[in-house]
Amino acid sequence: MINSLDVAVWFRRAEENEVEKVREIVLAAYSKWISVIGREPTPMTADFNKAIREHDIDLAIVEGEAACLIEIWLQADFLWIENVAVHPHRQGKGIGRRLLAYVESKAAQAEIGEFRLQTNEAFEANIALYVALGYEIDRREPFMGGTTVFMSKKL
Numbered sequence: 209m210i211n212s213l214d215v216a217v218w219f220r221r222a223e224e225n226e227v228e229k230v231r232e233i234v235l236a237a238y239s240k241w242i243s244v245i246g247r248e249p250t251p252m253t254a255d256f257n258k259a260i261r262e263h264d265i266d267l268a269i270v271e272g273e274a275a276c277l278i279e280i281w282l283q284a285d286f287l288w289i290e291n292v293a294v295h296p297h298r299q300g301k302g303i304g305r306r307l308l309a310y311v312e313s314k315a316a317q318a319e320i321g322e323f324r325l326q327t328n329e330a331f332e333a334n335i336a337l338y339v340a341l342g343y344e345i346d347r348r349e350p351f352m353g354g355t356t357v358f359m360s361k362k363l
Contacts, residue, residue: 215301216270217268217270219267219268219307220269221267222260222266222277224260227257227260233275233277234254234293235252236296237293237296238252239296244330244331245330245354246353247352251290251293259279259290263281263290264280264281265277265278265280266310268294275295275297275298276304277292278292278307278308278310279291282320285321285322287311287315287320288323289308289323289324289325292304292307292325308341316363320363321363322360322363323360324346324358324360325338325358325360328354328355329357335359338361341361343359344359
């Protein structure tokens with residue numbers, strides 16, 4: 209397995225003309241969960257045109273390819289992480305961790321003290337990753353036949 213430290217990774221804001229690239233990354237990243245939860249995960253059904261206009265979407269560029277993204281937006285007293293998507297051929301290499309660390313460092317500079325996100329309870333590996341990165345489970349709520357897990361992290 210290649211660790212992300214072994215490959216060049218840099219970050220930049222997605223541009224409005226990259227809607228299809230954003231959609232491609234999200235659909236590829238979440239397609240494996242369809243069989244697990246019996247439907248398309250919510251990020252797959254997003255209005256990507258609206259998201260790229262209204263939210264900050266940062267891309268992780270790996271070996272010259274936009275392969276990962278994080279979608280965020282600032283709320284009154286915290287930063288909401290709407291989506292973290294890593295293309296399957298880049299998963300398991302630490303790039304998602306680096307993307308989260310990048311956004312956390314930007315937020316710390318802006319004196320934002322808390323992150324919040326939600327994920328599906330069936331996405332156990334994602335929950336384990338967030339817990340390992342210091343996120344705590346705040347609550348669980350039923351959603352579309354499953355359970356949504358709400359998590360947060362204080363900086």
